[in-house]
Amino acid sequence: MPRTKIIAQLFFLFFFQIATYSQTERIPNKQLEEMLVDADNYLHKLEYDKSLATSEKVLAQALKTGNNVLIAKACNQIGLSLRENSDFNKSIQFYNKALHYADLTSNDILKNRINNNIGDLYISEKTDLDKGILYYKKALFIAKQIGDSIAIAHTQLDLTKAYFKKxxxxxxxxxxxxxxxxxxxxxxxxxKISSNFLYGTYYNHFNKIDLALASYEKAIEYGKFTKDERFIKNEIILSYKELSNIYKKKGDYKNALLFLKLRNDLSDRYNEQENLRKAKLIGTQIKNDDYKRQIYKIKFEKELQRRSLRKSKIVVGLFFAIFIIFILLLFTLFRNINFKKKTNDELLKVNADLKIAKEKAEEASLLKTQFVSTISHELRTPLYGIIGIANMLLDENKGRDNSHLNSLKFSARYLLSLVNDIFQINKIDDKHVILDRLTFNISEELDIVSNCLQYIANKNENSIFIDVDPAIPENLIGDKLRLSQILMNLVSNALKFTKNGEVNVSVHLKNVVDKLHYLEFQIRDNGVGIAKSDQDKIYDKFVQVGRKEEDYHGTGLGLSIVKRLIGLFNSEIHLASQINKGTTFRFTIAFEVDSIKTEEIINSIEVDMTTNNTIKVLVVEDNKINQIVTKKIIEKNNYKCDVVNDGLLAIKKLETETYDVILMDINMPIISGFETTRRIRKKGITTPIVALTAFVKEEIAEEAFSSGMNDIVSKPFEPIKLFQIINSQVYKTKA
Structure with missing residues (x-):
């Protein structure tokens, strides 16, 4: 029998019993108070029928005597029972009745309890957070008036949960x-369980991992001393879950699995208790059927009494009218059931279609990501060879006319830039970009951007002016790489579309909130400008506007990347432009200022320890051209270099010779770079291994480090970057 039918029967019993109890003798108030205690105990034992019947008996007596306190308490207890039976609408009705009668009394403790119960219902079951908070605040006001410290504490915890839920x-x-x-x-x-769980939730939200871990663990420790199912089911199980998630994020999969298992074991245990509760409900149903038969018997006896007083026609007519109404109700119920069934079938079909569409969209997104990754890798590999050989030829032919070689190198780097742009925008769209937290000086970053773009500025006879607000602190904390990408794109864009003019880059301190300093950046030029009709298009992918007689080189991805990167900083970019007068881009980004964190970040940065000793390098690479380029770069720095074609040869080589560092390709025949590294580590060889690959670092970082690699360098690379990493790894090994 469905739960709704059980509730209907309970209500029928409720009103019938009120009528019956009104005829019984009066029960003393002290005994009624004890009955309410019994009703609450029945509720905790999952004996809902006894709890409801006892509360209803108290309500009938209280209504008869006009005792507002007992009426309020009985209505409150009935509301609790109905809530446990999941009849939330009727539960709120009885809570409101309880509050109405409580307001007629001076019992502030009772008012506090009822307001808390109503707040609980709106927060937990009806998901009306604002209403729930309103009732919690009423309860808190009352608790403060009466000076009840425990009630104040519990209500403030409830308010914290409600706000966190919002x-x-x-x-x-x-x-x-x-x-x-x-x-x-x-x-x-x-x-204490609730307090520590809520602190864990707060710290976890703001990514304060260690504080969150400590708080969740305290909540679990206190949970050992309580038998209250609500706290174990909610706070303790959720604490295990959040601990598992945090350790998973930290890469500590052992602890993540441990806490996930503890969570599942505890959850299974309380699922068994939930099944017991359902079994009790079924028992309630059976008892209600007995009550129903008794009620029908009483009604039948009363009907016989009425028949002796009324004429047979009236009785028959009344019976016939009741029968017709009953048939109409059955017919209406039948129609409603069919309508609901038809609606449910339609919803199931729509949900199935949506699920299929979602799976296809996810599959398409995955294929797109794999395609971009594969194309990026396959293009980077030959580009590494082209750029490397071009550099070799330029070194060997210094003093000659190298215009063709320079053109070749420029074209290769331009193609590499296009590949990087496509990969970058795909990462942002797939939400795979996570902002770093590094310390930097804004003036130094702007100088680097200016120096890097000086060639473009000179080519178009432009001047770059930088204005930095002296109020900006010297050391900021944030993702300086993404900021440099934004500035490089915007300033290079301004230089390309400006001739014989100037580009002004300014940054000012706009606002300070706690440790966050909001910096407003402006990039202003006096170039060709952007037409009003084109201003909504410039952030689209592969879109370039304003190309007429002159060809402004570019992929059309720069501004699209800029907008998405600024979005990662929770900010927006604004544009103001007029044709032939110039363009201004403006955006605001918040950076943290914290001397203690700055010092920690600086101390954690790996320092490149150069060495005068000869370093012996083993290069594991299957591509012949890449072998030549890599070996030439390494030997040019006076390092010794050996080259092998695959992983098995590398393992064999290491059995007879010792190296200071190993440069390992990833995609190789026979066995991959990851598998080669695992086999080397199994042999107890601790030589630093650096992945030298055409994959982007973020794509392979997890598998690379788990296989035993020490660092990653993506091809094509700047030689100085490679030597910094080699020296750093060698220094660590010998330290």
Whole structure:
């Protein structure tokens, strides 16, 4: 029998019993209070029928005597029972009745409890967070008036949960901090569980991993001292889950699996208890059927009494009318059931179609990502050879006319830039970009951008002017690489579309909120400008506007990448432009200023320790051209270099010779670079291994480091970057 039918029967019993109890003798108030205690105990034992019947008996007596306190308490207890039976609408009705009668009394403790119960229902079951918070605040006001410290503490914890559920962590942490000292010194285990769980949630949201771990672990520790199912089911199980997720993010899969297993074991245990609760509901149904038969018997006896007083025609007519109404109700119910069934079938079909469409979209997205990754790798491999050989030829032919070689090198780097742009925008679209936290000086970063783009500026006879607000702190914390990408794209764009003019780059301190300093950047030129009709198009992929007689080189991806990168900083880019007068791009980014964190970041940066000793390098590479280029670059730096074609030869070579560092390709015949590294490590060889690959670092980082590699260099690379990493790894080994 469905739960709704059980609820209907309980209500029928409720009103019938009120009528019956009104005829019984009066019960003393003290006994009624004890009956309410019994009703609450029945509720905790999952004996819902006894709890509801006892509460209803108290309500009938309280209504008869006009005792508003008992009426409010009985209605509140009925509301609790109905909530446990998942009849939330009727539960809120009884809660409101309870509050109405409680307001007629001076019992503030009762008012506080009922307001809390209503808040709980709106927050947990009806998901009306604003209403729930309103009732919690009423409960808190009452608790403060009567000076009930425990009630204040519990209500503030409830308010914290509600605000966190709204994602308003600032609003929630205010209440949590207010009550923390009381809970630490005088709180029970349940409040300590909630407090630590909520702190864990807060720290986890703001990525304060260590604090979050400590808080969740405290919640679990306090959970050992409580038998309250609500806290174990909610806070403790969720604490295990969040601990598992945090360790997974940290790469500690052993602990992640441990806490996931603990969470699942605890969840299974309480699922068994939930099944027991359902079994109790079925038992309630059977008892209600007995009550129903008794009620029908009483009604039948009363009907016989009425028949003796009324004429047979009236009785028959009344019976016939009731029968017709019953048939109409059955017919309406039948139609509703068929309508719901038809609607459910349609919804199931729509959901199935949506699921298929979602799976196809995800498959297409995965194929796109794999395609871009493969094309990127396959283009980077020959580009490494082209750029490397071009550099070799330029070195060998210094002093000669190398215009053709320079053109070749420029074209190769241009193609590499296109590949990088496509890969970059694909990563951003797939939400695979995570902002770094590095310390940097804004003036130095702008100088680097200016120096890198001086060639373009000279070519178009432009001047670059930089203006930095002196109020900006010297050391900022943020992703300076993404900021440089944004500035390089915008400034190079301004230089390309400006001739015999100037490009002004300014940055000013706009606002300071706690440790966050909001910097406003402006890139202004007096070039050709952008037409009003084109201004909405410039951020689209592969779109270039303003090309007429002159060809402004580019892929049409620069501004699209800029907009997406600025979006990662939770900001927006703004444009103001007029034809033949110039263009101004403006955006604001918040960077953190914290001297302690800055020092920690600086101390954690790997310092390149150069050495005068000869370093012996083993290159594992299957591509002949790449072998030549890599060996030439290494030997040019006076290092010794041996080259092998595949992983098996590398393993064999290491059995007889010792090297300072190994440069390992990833895609090789026979066995991959990852498998080669694993076999080398199994032999106990600790020589540093650096992946030298055409893959982008982020694509292979996880597998590379798990296989035993020490670092990754993506081809094509700047030789100085390679030697910095080699020297750093050698220094670590010999330190």
């Amino acid at each position: 994602k308003d962590y600032t609003g929630g942490i205010h209440y949590l901090n207010s009550v923390n000292n009381f809970i630490i010194n005088k709180g029970d285990f349940e409040s």
